[in-house]
Amino acid sequence: MSAATSPLVASGTSRGLRGKSVRSRIGDIAGNYWVGRIVKAILTIYLVVTLTFFLVRLMPGNPVESFILNLVQTQGLTYPQAQAQAASLFSFDVNAPLWQQYVDYLGNLIHGNLGVSIVSTGTPVSVMILQYLPWTLFSVGLALLISFVLGITLGILMAYRRDTLPDHVLSTIAAFISGVPNYLLAILIVVFLGIRLHLVPFTAMRGSLSPGVSPNLSLQFIGDALFHASLPITVYVLTTVGGWMLLMKSNTTSTLGEDYVLVARARGLRDGRITAAYVGRNAMLPLISALAISVGFIVGGSTVIEQIFVYQGIGWILGSAIVSLDYTVMQGIFLILTISVVVSNLLADLLYGKLDPRVRIAGSQ
Amino acid sequence: MMLGTRRNAFSRSGASDASVPADVVLSVRQLSVAYVTRRGPVQAVRDVSFDLHGGESLALIGESGSGKTTLGMAINRLLGSSAQITTGEVLYQRQGKVTNILTLNKEQLRRFHWQECAIVFQSALNSLNPVLRVADQFVDTARAHGQHDRGQIEQRASHLLRLVQLDPGRVLHAYPHELSGGMRQRVLLALGLLLEPQVLVLDEPTTALDILTQRVIIETLRQLKQELRFSMIFISHDLSLAAELADRVATMYAGRIIELGSVRDIFYHTRHPYTLGLLQSVPPLRGTLEDLRSIPGSPPDLITLPSGCKFHPRCPLAGPECAQEDPPAFVVGDEHTSACLRWQEVRSPRGEEAAIGEPSRVMHSARTPRAEEAAS
Ligand SMILES: Nc1ncnc2c1ncn2[C@@H]1O[C@H](COP(=O)(O)OP(=O)(O)OP(=O)(O)O)[C@@H](O)[C@H]1O
Ligand code: SF4
Ligand SMILES: [Mg+2]
Numbered sequence: 174m175s176a177a178t179s180p181l182v183a184s185g186t187s188r189g190l191r192g193k194s195v196r197s198r199i200g201d202i203a204g205n206y207w208v209g210r211i212v213k214a215i216l217t218i219y220l221v222v223t224l225t226f227f228l229v230r231l232m233p234g235n236p237v238e239s240f241i242l243n244l245v246q247t248q249g250l251t252y253p254q255a256q257a258q259a260a261s262l263f264s265f266d267v268n269a270p271l272w273q274q275y276v277d278y279l280g281n282l283i284h285g286n287l288g289v290s291i292v293s294t295g296t297p298v299s300v301m302i303l304q305y306l307p308w309t310l311f312s313v314g315l316a317l318l319i320s321f322v323l324g325i326t327l328g329i330l331m332a333y334r335r336d337t338l339p340d341h342v343l344s345t346i347a348a349f350i351s352g353v354p355n356y357l358l359a360i361l362i363v364v365f366l367g368i369r370l371h372l373v374p375f376t377a378m379r380g381s382l383s384p385g386v387s388p389n390l391s392l393q394f395i396g397d398a399l400f401h402a403s404l405p406i407t408v409y410v411l412t413t414v415g416g417w418m419l420l421m422k423s424n425t426t427s428t429l430g431e432d433y434v435l436v437a438r439a440r441g442l443r444d445g446r447i448t449a450a451y452v453g454r455n456a457m458l459p460l461i462s463a464l465a466i467s468v469g470f471i472v473g474g475s476t477v478i479e480q481i482f483v484y485q486g487i488g489w490i491l492g493s494a495i496v497s498l499d500y501t502v503m504q505g506i507f508l509i510l511t512i513s514v515v516v517s518n519l520l521a522d523l524l525y526g527k528l529d530p531r532v533r534i535a536g537s538q
Numbered sequence: 539m540m541l542g543t544r545r546n547a548f549s550r551s552g553a554s555d556a557s558v559p560a561d562v563v564l565s566v567r568q569l570s571v572a573y574v575t576r577r578g579p580v581q582a583v584r585d586v587s588f589d590l591h592g593g594e595s596l597a598l599i600g601e602s603g604s605g606k607t608t609l610g611m612a613i614n615r616l617l618g619s620s621a622q623i624t625t626g627e628v629l630y631q632r633q634g635k636v637t638n639i640l641t642l643n644k645e646q647l648r649r650f651h652w653q654e655c656a657i658v659f660q661s662a663l664n665s666l667n668p669v670l671r672v673a674d675q676f677v678d679t680a681r682a683h684g685q686h687d688r689g690q691i692e693q694r695a696s697h698l699l700r701l702v703q704l705d706p707g708r709v710l711h712a713y714p715h716e717l718s719g720g721m722r723q724r725v726l727l728a729l730g731l732l733l734e735p736q737v738l739v740l741d742e743p744t745t746a747l748d749i750l751t752q753r754v755i756i757e758t759l760r761q762l763k764q765e766l767r768f769s770m771i772f773i774s775h776d777l778s779l780a781a782e783l784a785d786r787v788a789t790m791y792a793g794r795i796i797e798l799g800s801v802r803d804i805f806y807h808t809r810h811p812y813t814l815g816l817l818q819s820v821p822p823l824r825g826t827l828e829d830l831r832s833i834p835g836s837p838p839d840l841i842t843l844p845s846g847c848k849f850h851p852r853c854p855l856a857g858p859e860c861a862q863e864d865p866p867a868f869v870v871g872d873e874h875t876s877a878c879l880r881w882q883e884v885r886s887p888r889g890e891e892a893a894i895g896e897p898s899r900v901m902h903s904a905r906t907p908r909a910e911e912a913a914s
Pocket of ligand 3: 608660
């Protein structure tokens with residue numbers, strides 16, 4: 174805990190012992206706050222894990238059972254043989270009662286063992302995730318960054334120029350594009366820009382890298398990665414930037430009316446300083462929590478978008494897993510998606526605490 | 539106490555040929571301000587003229603909505619885009635050099651702000667950026683005016699914070715939300731003095747505060763004024779506060795200064811019925827509430843002003859001529875003007891021959907006769 178958190182409390186020497194107890198109480202509350210947040214995050218992840226586990230098993234035509242039957246039919250195994258193979262794949266005993274399977278599954282999870290893919294036989298799910306997740310993190314992360322920065326900049330601009338032509342034009346565009354579903358935009362790009370007009374070489378852009386390019390720190394690699402990610406990124410940016418613009422515009426407009434902005438002008442501060450530290454920073458604060466929600470949306474949306482563009486990220490793999498009924502992979506990916514959303518929420522909270530001293534509490538420093 | 543050398547805020551383009559008496563730092567001439575609204579222009583300030591002398595403090599008194607804040611902001615050209623300065627000049631003089639503030643360009647105006655004239659706003663609670671520490675807001679201010687030595691700035695800030703009776707160790711590194719309203723008000727006062735401006739405008743600096751904190755701030759201001767010798771425009775609707783701090787008082791009604799004179803003249807030789815009404819509506823300290831006589835009626839709509847004297851619908855002395863002619867400012871005494879056609883008939887409740895003493899003290903005793911009336 175830092176002593177700088179509350180100079181008033183810390184220097185409450187006249188209050189003697191009482192001052193001290195107040196201070197430690199604040200520390201307790203702060204500690205509890207972050208412990209609470211983390212417990213809540215873990216609980217969320219646990220609930221999703223449990224839900225997916227049981228959903229998969231309660232699906233009509235138990236997928237494990239149908240997988241076993243499939244093995245029997247296609248590979249000519251006996252039923253017990255097939256069962257044994259299924260057990261090793263799913264990393265739990267298919268004969269054990271459901272609760273036993275559940276406990277085993279959780280135990281394996283804690284050790285990072287997500288089971289083995291049913292379809293690409295033998296490949297551990299964790300290896301698949303490690304292979305495909307970086308591409309999604311890269312494209313989604315970059316898109317989010319571009320969208321956020323662009324949206325904030327344009328939003329501030331619109332607020333400063335409100336009720337002028339540029340503002341009206343941008344507002345209309347923003348309202349329109351934020352209403353377009355991302356999969357629709359993706360399909361439109363493929364159909365019109367790709368197939369009809371041949372403006373976008375979307376077949377060459379399939380995959381996450383061109384053949385022959387391998388991950389290293391060369392310009393060629395980075396350029397190629399950007400080339401392949403550009404379509405998903407464009408879609409993510411276009412469908413989210415309007416929301417940031419409108420949100421930032423309304424926040425900036427109300428911040429511009431704050432007394433401290435007028436006082437900053439009266440103090441003779443330069444416009445740049447006022448815009449950045451007095452208007453921008455305060456107007457941006459409420460957007461930090463929206464950022465976390467946005468991560469969830471984009472990550473969820475990536476499933477469809479990566480299918481459409483054949484961009485080989487985690488969403489693409491999830492799509493293939495769904496089509497081929499690869500349940501272990503599905504389970505693993507749901508888990509990863511959940512974790513990414515929960516973690517980004519936690520990060521947003523932390524960031525918010527860093528940026529707004531009014532919510533900054535001892536435990537967060 | 540100066541940090542570095544003061545750069546002159548103005549180049550030639552803001553310079554004015556107008557002549558201003560040598561001891562005047564700020565001369566406001568025929569200033570009018572209107573807000574553009576759907577219903578029409580709101581004439582918030584109308585034809586206001588006054589001089590502010592070096593080291594002097596002028597109190598600007600008036601009911602809510604009489605245009606005090608608008609005037610204070612217009613002097614600093616801080617009004618929003620819906621406000622238009624329709625006529626007038628604001629002449630500022632430093633070391634014999636006269637500048638018309640209304641013709642400064644953007645950068646000149648920026649340098650004029652705070653360096654030459656600082657303004658502490660009505661709602662000080664929200665005047666500081668919530669995400670910056672107090673020290674950073676001092677540093678920001680000094681940097682904007684070409685002082686970059688952080689250590690030196692903080693040292694000066696600490697000195698000023700002590701002057702306003704705050705503990706710099708406690709306040710300087712705090713965030714605004716960690717300070718009480720009274721502390722924030724004093725921080726702003728200290729901030730206002732950071733660049734040693736010639737003119738300090740205080741817009742109701744004590745209105746939101748409890749009576750004890752009010753006293754501390756008034757005392758602090760009185761001492762600061764003696765030590766630092768800046769000129770001050772003190773905006774308030776409380777005449778008794780004005781009496782404690784001001785050398786001269788201007789009363790405003792419907793955007794116009796209707797009486798202007800020394801504190802003594804305003805209190806003992808009142809020459810305008812509206813000022814008289816203000817004097818009588820000061821809440822009693824000793825008498826009962828019945829002593830409080832409010833001015834009947836309410837201020838006029840500033841879009842459709844009444845004809846003639848704007849006060850005539852509420853004026854106890856009004857005669858037929860008052861609805862016809864808008865009275866000019868009559869010189870009614872030495873350095874004393876009143877915009878009333880019947881100024882000769884106005885009698886101050888304290889009597890013309892009232893003992894001359896410290897106004898605030900006499901004011902209280904002036905209430906006593908009324909208190910006695912009420913008691914009998
Ligand atoms: N932005 C604005 N748009 C339109 N009218 C305004 C605006 N600001 C102020 N006014 C009007 O101008 C007049 C003067 O307002 P001003 O704030 O200067 O009064 P004031 O004397 O400072 O009052 P108070 O004692 O309540 O602070 C009022 O009638 C007010 O309604
Ligand atoms: S001019 Fe007439 S109405 Fe106006 S204040 Fe004087 S007496 Fe009253
Ligand atoms: Mg006001």
